[in-house]
Amino acid sequence: MEAGDLAVPEKADIAIAGGGLSGALIAYRLRLTRPEVTVALVEQGPSLGGNHTWSFHASDVSAATYKWLSNLVRHKWPRQAVIFPKFHRVLETSYCSITSSRLHDIVAPLVDEGLALNADIAEVAPDRIRLRDGAVIKANAVIDARGARTSDRLVLGFQKFVGQELEFVAPHGLDAPVIMDASVPQEDGYRFLYVLPFTERIALVEDTRYADGAALDREALRRGISDYCAVRGWKISKVIREEDGVLPIALAGDIDAFLDEGVEGVAPAGMRAALFHPLTGYSLPDAAGLAERIADQDDLSGPALARFAVRHAASVWRNRSFYRLLSRMLFSAAAPDQRYKVLQRFYGLPRSLIERFYAGQTHFGDQARILAGKPPVPVSRALGCLGEEKYLNRALAARATTQAQGG
Ligand SMILES: Cc1cc2nc3c(=O)[nH]c(=O)nc-3n(C[C@H](O)[C@H](O)[C@H](O)COP(=O)(O)OP(=O)(O)OC[C@H]3O[C@@H](n4cnc5c(N)ncnc54)[C@H](O)[C@@H]3O)c2cc1C
Structure with missing residues (x-):
């Protein structure tokens, strides 16, 4: 299916704004389990998913979720490794990657005439999506999956990277x-x-930084990749592809105020609903979970879907306060060049705990275990990270002062 040979659908039961990871997974799940529901999927790019490799630990999702995602999985490995100055560890936890080209190849034909590519959205409303060229797609329900948006209501750090295949x-x-x-x-x-490692001689290599600022110095990261390959004795014959990202790491936030900034009556999804792991910025497990839940709703009318999506996003956010505490410790308590010690210590913990951590299912015992013992950050600074509301208010006040000073 080529871009440009598709007419814009005039109406659908559900219109999804944004054919990235979350929008495409919702469309996919609806086509698989609710074939009677008509879907329009509207994407500004020439294909679904852009230019990404999305990875996840198999343990991040349930067996039932993995079953329907597996068709999209392009690479799967039975184990993974981590390397720190103090140790090297192999974890027998499967790791999987979905590529955007695979997502497009599977989902685009299923959505079929409901797909609009190269379609730039000007406005979403509870009953329609309006494109910049004036075309309108009418719908009973509209989902906004147009990716991350900036907001004063969230305090973020950043995971920045450049990856080269x-x-x-x-x-x-x-x-x-x-x-x-x-x-x-x-x-x-x-x-x-x-x-x-995709094949014997092909690998995706990413240089990643957990940094305070969002600016991405692509050249420095590219140099980091080539230096690393040189140290490992990997002589590069070709750069096949490059991708980059600046992912949000959640330190604190007022989720209700954030969600209120969305369009009333429109269901937020994916990064737009702040559905990402607070400490990694990864969103694939959440996107799959939301796609399942949406397709399971009895009432797919616009108001019901919008209410459900807002409630879901708020509840996921609230359940993750522990992860935001760890993000604050990482960004605010640890000196930048000492941040690795937080992760080094974490990766010394039992594998089952690590798996629950990435799956967002850390229980009270895990939390106690993660925080127990001598912290790898100064205690006084760790204490300053404890209350999220206080931290948020301090950060908002500091931001207001900087703005008032014209910074
Ligand atoms: C390079 C990269 C690699 C990542 N790797 C991982 C990973 O390995 N695992 C993981 O879990 N997470 C990963 N993430 C984080 C996160 O999962 C992704 O950002 C994910 O793509 C977010 O999904 P989303 O659907 O919310 O947003 P997006 O995938 O960004 O989708 C939003 C879509 O909306 C479209 N859009 C926006 N505005 C308009 C408009 N006006 N009109 C029409 N269309 C519009 C965009 O073109 C885009 O396709 C990665 C992120 C990046 C950037």
Whole structure:
């Protein structure tokens, strides 16, 4: 299916604004389980999903969720490794990647004539999506899945990265992903390399920084990748593809005020609903979970769907206050070049706890275990991170002062 050969649908039961990860997964799940529901999926780009490799731990989702996602999975490994200055650990937890091209190839034909590509949305409303060229798609319900939006109501740190899919002259020798190699020089916050070995000689190599500011220095990150490959003895023969990202890390926020900024009567989804893991910025498990829940709703009318989506996003956010506390400790209590110690300590914990952590299912015992013992950050600074509301108010006041001073 080529971009540009599709007419814009005039109406649908559900119109989804944004054919990225969340919008495409919702459309996919609806087509699989509610074929009677007509879906319009409206994306400004020439294909669904943009230019991404989305990865997740198999343990992030239930077996039932994995079953319907598995068709989208392009790569799967039975284990993964982490490397820190103090140790190297292999975790027998499967790791999976979905590529945007695979997402497009599977979902686009299913949505069929409901798909509008190269369609720039000017406005979403409870009963329609209006494109910049004036075309209107009418719908009983509208979902806003147009990706992250900025808001004063969230206090964020950033996970910034550039990833290059590289072909090497000789085999790289990896048989499993290295999801964090933090044995590298620490720069611009917590820095690690991430490597997904796709074939014997092809791997995605990302240089990642957990930094305070959102500015992305692509050249520095590209240099970081080539230096890392040189140290590992991997001679690059070709850069096949490049992707980059600046993902939000949630430190604190007022979720109700954030969601109130959305369009009333329109259901928010994906990053637009702040549905991401507070400490990694990853959103795939949440996007799959929301897609399932939406498709399970008896009442798919606009008002019901919008109410459900807002309530769901608020409840997921509230349940994750512990992760935001850890994000604050990472960003506010640890000096930038010492941030790796927080992760190094965490990766010494039992595998089952680590799996629950990434799945967002940490229980009270896990929390006690994560916080127990001598903290890898100064105690006085850790204490300053404890109350989210206080932290939020302090951050908002500091922001207001900076703005008043013209900063
Ligand atoms: C390079 C990269 C790699 C990532 N890797 C992972 C990972 O490995 N695992 C993980 O869980 N998370 C990952 N993330 C984080 C997160 O999962 C992604 O950002 C994810 O794509 C968010 O999904 P979304 O649907 O909310 O937003 P997006 O995927 O950004 O989708 C929003 C869509 O809306 C479209 N859109 C926006 N405005 C308009 C408009 N006006 N008109 C029409 N269309 C519009 C955009 O073109 C886009 O396609 C990654 C992010 C990036 C940037």
